[in-house]
Amino acid sequence: MADAVSLKNQGNDAFKQKDWSGAIDFYTKAIEVNDKEPSFYTNRAQANIKLEAYGYAIADASKAIEIDPNFAKAYYRRAVANTLILKHSDAIHDWKAVVRKNPADKVAKAQYEACQKMVKRDAFLKAIEIADAPSAAVGLDLENMIVEDSYDGVRLKEDMTQEFLDDMIERFKNGKKLHRKYVFQIILAVKDLVYAEATMVETEVAPDHMLTVCGDTHGQYFDLLEIFRLNGFPSQKHGYLFNGDFVDRGSWSTEIALLLYAYKMMYPKFFFLNRGNHETDDMNRMYGFEGECKAKYNERVFKLFSESFSALPLATLIGSKYLTLHGGLFSDDAITLDDIRKLNRHNQRQPGQAGLMMEMLWTDPQTMPGRGPSKRGVGLQFGPDVTKRFCEKNGLEAVIRSHEVRMEGYEVEHDGRCITVFSAPKYCDSTENKGAYINIESDYKLQFNKFDAVPHPDIKPMAYANNSMMSMM
Structure with missing residues (x-):
């Protein structure tokens, strides 16, 4: 003893x-x-x-x-x-x-x-719950919504501009908000853009171009800006893919979501967003995003974000070599890329407790072969043999996923076929992890980059979650 x-x-x-x-x-x-x-x-x-x-x-x-x-x-x-x-x-x-x-x-x-x-x-x-509930946009008259003369930011017309983006970045750094008209305008524009995309977006990296894959950012706005400072801001030659969990936990989730959405407006063919398990209603109610939307804007903003989250693609196939999705692989070896292509995500707004969508958002790798119960209590875990079979069957080099803290910001597992990337360093101000991102050029070699957390204003994580939740963290 x-x-x-x-x-x-x-x-x-x-x-x-x-x-x-x-x-x-x-x-x-x-x-x-x-x-x-x-x-x-x-x-x-x-x-x-x-x-x-x-x-x-x-x-x-x-x-x-x-x-x-x-x-x-x-x-x-x-x-x-x-x-x-x-x-x-x-x-x-x-x-x-x-x-x-x-x-x-x-x-x-x-x-x-x-x-x-x-x-x-x-x-x-x-x-x-109503299956076909009316959109929160019903009755929203953007055309006649007045932006008061006292608003000190750049004005947004129909199309996103670099001037507006630059001003937005500075406003958010200084603790300012966007006018509610522009918030509605950005969310609705991106909702339409992502709704029209495939459930699995398929993209190539052209010569002299680069695609950067980022993992969870979880409302850590100042660390997101550090990625852009170190690695370059999005452009037509430098695309980005954010692999889910933009929001919740960190207390600048609206700022991250709006900035990522603004870049999606600016570069719709070069800037990609996958849905994560935190782009869901039940998680947003518990982990802070709903409360943050209501505190900084209003309930309608949260409802519109919810609708846009439901429209997000679930995966991105990069150069037919890397399947990128938030969680991981499946409970059934028979699942193929074609099954993802055929999945009509618009018929199911929330992932639920079972099925293909839930598994894409929630599963995790394990070191042991086969499949096992989820360490999270939701979904399942999959071993190196499962990953090997899936990649060989679908002609893939690897699966890139996020969803989990990695102390070095990323980890290569399953004999190189399963790669986790996580982009929220010093997660929740309580874990001494680095953040990471992956650069991919036209040769499709993966270039791993690590970075450290940067200082942020003195607002704690989960500031907008319910009080009972805070006491358990």
């Missing part, structure tokens, strides 16, 4: 240093020495929560409960993990158990009450 406790304490030290993976290694070693101590599992569960491995956290908390059914912390950890993957109906039972075991715990009581509200809200939203 002394050896196990020593390992646990080393795990605690690593946790304090925000070395979540190192902490997990020590807690795992402690469990290998003594697998009957529930606190080892709950400690590892907390580290897994920090790594967004909510499925693993739920499994650890469940094991702790199996060892000691009266261990309140285990119910607390499992409730947090289920809440963070939006499984409120599962979480509510554990919150109730925590309150029953620790009636004086005010935080747990507040979480229980918040969870009850979420369950009721989810039921209400499902009850009023």
